[in-house]
Amino acid sequence: MSQTEKISGPVGRSAMNHPKDVVVVQKLLNGHFERDPCRRQLRVDGRWSQELERAIEAFQLLTGDQVMIKGRIAPATRMFELLKQPPAIFGYERRMAQRMRVEPVQQASTIEVLIFDGRLISTGSQWGHAAIDLDGKVYSQSHSRYAVLERSGYLSSNLEYRDVVGLTLRVSLAEKAKIKSELDSRVAAQKPYSLTDNSCSTNVAEVLEIAGILAHDPRFQMVPSSSRMVSPKELLIAISRSDRVLKRDNYKKGS
Structure with missing residues (x-):
């Protein structure tokens, strides 16, 4: 396969998986897996499979x-260029050797993302609210x-009139420090509120993604007009799918 190979749409998990594109990805993967005696070659049949x-x-x-x-390769991305x-x-063998090295255990920590139900009489919170709890x-x-x-x-004052969902996320100490630094800088800046690009939920999403935690619907990441705006409900859906989630707490109104 040459470096000019192209795919027209995403291949892999929940993607378009056009047979011609699948064949390209299967062949490219097999080219790398030839360097690994422990990995079986893929059948080049143009079919998506687990x-x-x-x-x-x-x-x-x-x-x-x-x-x-x-589990997804999309066209015109760095991942496809590497493939x-x-x-x-x-450097397949070198990367495999690095991956197999015993790495020191990194200390883990957590943060909690809080998603609040909407409140019609509260300016800016008619569609809900989002915040981050750090320690x-x-x-x-x-x-x-x-x-x-x-x-x-x-939390107590909000639970008097609305339900709250708390998602506890696993983060490294370095990621947590990065999140805290970014949040502190935003508090210091006190930028004017904007429903489209400086709301409660856009702030939470942007801060999480600075630490590498996907918080937007990835289908809209390449659309400038919609990539920043995210509602609390959309934020809840996106984060709930993350493998960072350790637990979900439902804090009920009146509790």
Whole structure:
């Protein structure tokens, strides 16, 4: 396969999977897997399968790059450019050796994303609200200001009139520090509220994605007019699908 190979649509998990595109990806993957005696070659038949999806995931792991969707290769992306590289240039054996090394265990930590039901009488919260809890401090962009509030009092006052969903996410200490630094800078900046690009939920989504946690619908990532705007409900759906989620808590109104 040459470096000029192209695919017209995504191949892999929940993708379009046109047979011609699938054949291209199968052949390119097999070119890399020839360097791995432990991996079986894929059948080049133009059909999507879970085996193909797992093979794409295995390749994505070796790249070390941020992956938008596990098990999917999309056209005109860095991941597809890496897949098209000759195995000797990509360095399959070297990457495998690095992957197999025993790495020191990284300390893990957590954050909680809070998604609130809508409240018609509250300006800016008619469609819900979103905030991030870091160690008992809730970072919340409201219509009037970006505030840092004590979790217990903030959650209790909101539960008087609406339900709240809490998603606890696994993050590394470095990721958590990056999230805190970004949140603190936004609180200091106090940019004016905007429903389209500086709302509670767009802030949460942008901060999470700075740390590598997908928080938008990936189908709209390449559309400038819609890639930033995200509602609390859309945020909840996107984050709920993440493998970072350790638990979901449903805080009921009046509790």
